[in-house]
Amino acid sequence: MHKNPAITVFEHQSLRTDKGDPRLTNDQLRALQSYYGNGVSYFSLIHNGVQFNEFVGVLKIGNTLIEVLPKADKYTEDKGSWRSLLIDMLKVVSGFETKSTSNADLKLKPNTLLDLYFELFIKEIEYLLHGGLIKKYRKKEANNTALKGNIIFSKHIQKNVTHQEQFYTSFTTYDVIHPIHQIIYKTLLLLKQININSSLNSRIGGLLLNFPEMPAIKVSEETFDKILFNRKSLSYKKAIEIAKMILLHYHPDLNKGKNDVLALMFDMNVLWEKFVYLSLKKHCPKNYSIIAQSSKNFWKPIGGRKAKIKPDILIIKGNIECIVLDTKWKNINGYNPSPDDLKQLYIYHHYFKANKVALVYPGNYETRNGVYFDPDDKLSKKICSIITLEENKNIKNWQSEIFKKIDNWSNELVNGK
Numbered sequence: 001m002h003k004n005p006a007i008t009v010f011e012h013q014s015l016r017t018d019k020g021d022p023r024l025t026n027d028q029l030r031a032l033q034s035y036y037g038n039g040v041s042y043f044s045l046i047h048n049g050v051q052f053n054e055f056v057g058v059l060k061i062g063n064t065l066i067e068v069l070p071k072a073d074k075y076t077e078d079k080g081s082w083r084s085l086l087i088d089m090l091k092v093v094s095g096f097e098t099k100s101t102s103n104a105d106l107k108l109k110p111n112t113l114l115d116l117y118f119e120l121f122i123k124e125i126e127y128l129l130h131g132g133l134i135k136k137y138r139k140k141e142a143n144n145t146a147l148k149g150n151i152i153f154s155k156h157i158q159k160n161v162t163h164q165e166q167f168y169t170s171f172t173t174y175d176v177i178h179p180i181h182q183i184i185y186k187t188l189l190l191l192k193q194i195n196i197n198s199s200l201n202s203r204i205g206g207l208l209l210n211f212p213e214m215p216a217i218k219v220s221e222e223t224f225d226k227i228l229f230n231r232k233s234l235s236y237k238k239a240i241e242i243a244k245m246i247l248l249h250y251h252p253d254l255n256k257g258k259n260d261v262l263a264l265m266f267d268m269n270v271l272w273e274k275f276v277y278l279s280l281k282k283h284c285p286k287n288y289s290i291i292a293q294s295s296k297n298f299w300k301p302i303g304g305r306k307a308k309i310k311p312d313i314l315i316i317k318g319n320i321e322c323i324v325l326d327t328k329w330k331n332i333n334g335y336n337p338s339p340d341d342l343k344q345l346y347i348y349h350h351y352f353k354a355n356k357v358a359l360v361y362p363g364n365y366e367t368r369n370g371v372y373f374d375p376d377d378k379l380s381k382k383i384c385s386i387i388t389l390e391e392n393k394n395i396k397n398w399q400s401e402i403f404k405k406i407d408n409w410s411n412e413l414v415n416g417k
Contacts (some may be wrong), residue, residue, distance in 0.1 A: 005349055006065035010077050011056050011268060016049030021030035024049060030257035031061045036146050042265045055317050057073055058085060058113045063196050065113055070268050072331050072362035072391060081393060087116050088395035093274045113264060115197050117242055124239035125184060129210055136178040136230050141170050180227060180236050185214035187243040191251060194262060219247050272329040273312045276360060276402060283403035289316040296351050311348050323410050324348040324357045331363050335384060344386045346372055357409060363388035367409055
């Protein structure tokens with residue numbers, strides 16, 4: 001159970017201090033205002049409040065959680081369903097597979113997205129401890145009574161004028177103290193500080209009792225970029241990915257210390273694109289190639305760098321058919337797509353010599369096919385389709401349905417309908 005219930009809103013909704021239900025406190029608004037502009041802007045500042053945009057996920061301000069859920073149709077207000085859908089989509093896109101130290105059922109039933117990532121991290125570390133922590137070689141300097149390694153004469157003279165029985169040396173040791181474990185220990189300490197789900201407290205405490213104490217480490221993007229995984233350390237990869245997400249998105253309140261902000265937010269357009277791509281890739285037959293973000297040169301200024309175009313998804317069927325898909329996380333409610341979206345697909349037709357192109361939206365409308373006009377204002381043979389994919393609470397079934405719908409569309413003989 002959480003000490004304070006989460007405030008839950010949908011994408012593009014607002015939270016204010018002066019009206020609406022739920023409301024922000026003045027302290028919470030000040031914390032969000034202070035955080036605003038710190039990297040990616042997940043919301044806009046409005047009068048007496050904030051308005052969220054296309055980013056979804058969770059913001060933790062002190063002991064208050066703000067959940068921002070996706071919502072692809074204007075009718076369904078079931079927050080539980082949208083929360084489950086978001087969590088399942090993130091599991092697919094992130095490739096999380098929870099490891100088990102027993103045959104017990106470890107099916108996750110998180111209350112919020114924050115619970116999901118905290119529990120995933122905890123399970124990864126429980127698994128690593130059960131299998132035994134890896135050791136690495138590291139250089140160390142210390143005073144020893146036995147000559148070990150190479151004497152560092154400047155420090156030896158400085159420290160051992162009155163202790164001639166000691167030697168200050170540099171040597172190599174083989175133990176569990178290395179950056180990977182320092183990052184994990186730092187994350188566990190942070191979880192102990194910021195977790196507000198009482199059901200996870202004892203497990204975090206147990207891990208800190210069993211995990212060896214580590215020297216403090218400062219972390220940045222560069223810290224994680226330097227980590228190279230090998231055969232021995234590959235089992236740590238998921239734990240480090242989650243640790244990176246938590247540590248780099250945590251912003252302590254340096255003034256009062258009560259309204260620290262942790263932001264685990266995801267661009268829903270990017271999430272939708274990756275989810276559709278992985279769903280197609282999972283179910284495609286051997287004669288299909290599913291390619292994400294395939295680029296072609298588009299324009300080059302004199303003396304400058306080339307500009308490229310990148311469709312979201314490219315499908316190659318055999319050696320003959322080329323299909324371009326562009327995903328958009330928005331509900332067009334049966335209306336026409338924006339001219340900009342249609343222009344984009346017209347360009348893909350030409351540059352990729354595509355047989356078919358389509359805009360892919362969430363929703364439950366029938367697939368529509370439209371024809372472009374040529375420069376003489378006559379209908380051409382270039383067809384752009386609109387495909388909508390209705391959400392399914394069973395994520396595996398939804399992935400299968402996505403492939404079937406797009407595959408059936410691609411196999412149709414479109415006759416200008």
